[in-house]
Amino acid sequence: MKLLVSVRSVDEALAAAAAGADFIDLKEPSGGALGALPLATTEAIVAALQRERGRRPISATIGDCAGMDAVLDRVAATAACGVDYVKVGVAPGQHALLDALAVCGHAVVPVFIADHGIDTALLARAGALAFPALMLDTDDKARGSLFDLASEAQLRRFVTQVRRGGKLCGLAGALRFEHLPRLQAIAPDFAGFRSAVCNGARTAALDPQRVRALRDRLQCEDAAQPA
Numbered sequence: 001m002k003l004l005v006s007v008r009s010v011d012e013a014l015a016a017a018a019a020g021a022d023f024i025d026l027k028e029p030s031g032g033a034l035g036a037l038p039l040a041t042t043e044a045i046v047a048a049l050q051r052e053r054g055r056r057p058i059s060a061t062i063g064d065c066a067g068m069d070a071v072l073d074r075v076a077a078t079a080a081c082g083v084d085y086v087k088v089g090v091a092p093g094q095h096a097l098l099d100a101l102a103v104c105g106h107a108v109v110p111v112f113i114a115d116h117g118i119d120t121a122l123l124a125r126a127g128a129l130a131f132p133a134l135m136l137d138t139d140d141k142a143r144g145s146l147f148d149l150a151s152e153a154q155l156r157r158f159v160t161q162v163r164r165g166g167k168l169c170g171l172a173g174a175l176r177f178e179h180l181p182r183l184q185a186i187a188p189d190f191a192g193f194r195s196a197v198c199n200g201a202r203t204a205a206l207d208p209q210r211v212r213a214l215r216d217r218l219q220c221e222d223a224a225q226p227a
Contacts, residue, residue: 002190015208020215026060036063046082059085079106092119102129127165138173146173
């Protein structure tokens, strides 16, 4: 299982990469689960990471956009910043948006929101379309972690269905150190963290020591898994 860490600045991105994050995810935590950074900040982070050795894949969220045209415009603008993946939230029933994202010409990762329940028909449709990965996240972090909003059985079914479509699968949502054993048992391809690696609330500064400790714990959990 790979480690995705969400960052909001050049300093945080470089610190997360140096501490061992496998994926660098660009978002503004004060803007919600998928809050977008200014495009200029996204460009600056991408440029800084590209100068580093062993560059990690970079994803970025687009925030909340009203209407399909606005979503597609923001996807294009975000992709133009040089990120590898653009994350877009999809709500239950948004089949037309999903279809449009699949043919927009950019590497889009649809993000399902557990607070709304998992639309199994929408998930099946996403699995049949040309997306590199699918994610499950939470919106209202005050309601708890992903494990508070979805059962382990639901999470296993999500991972199984995504994998069946030949895609990478990611889980996120106020995840903490203590969730690592349960995550390893469910075995997504990557897990996203912000709350667990900050000094206080998820809107506080990222702590690279926490990222490093999470990376070490994750490696220990990997080593403990049966071959």
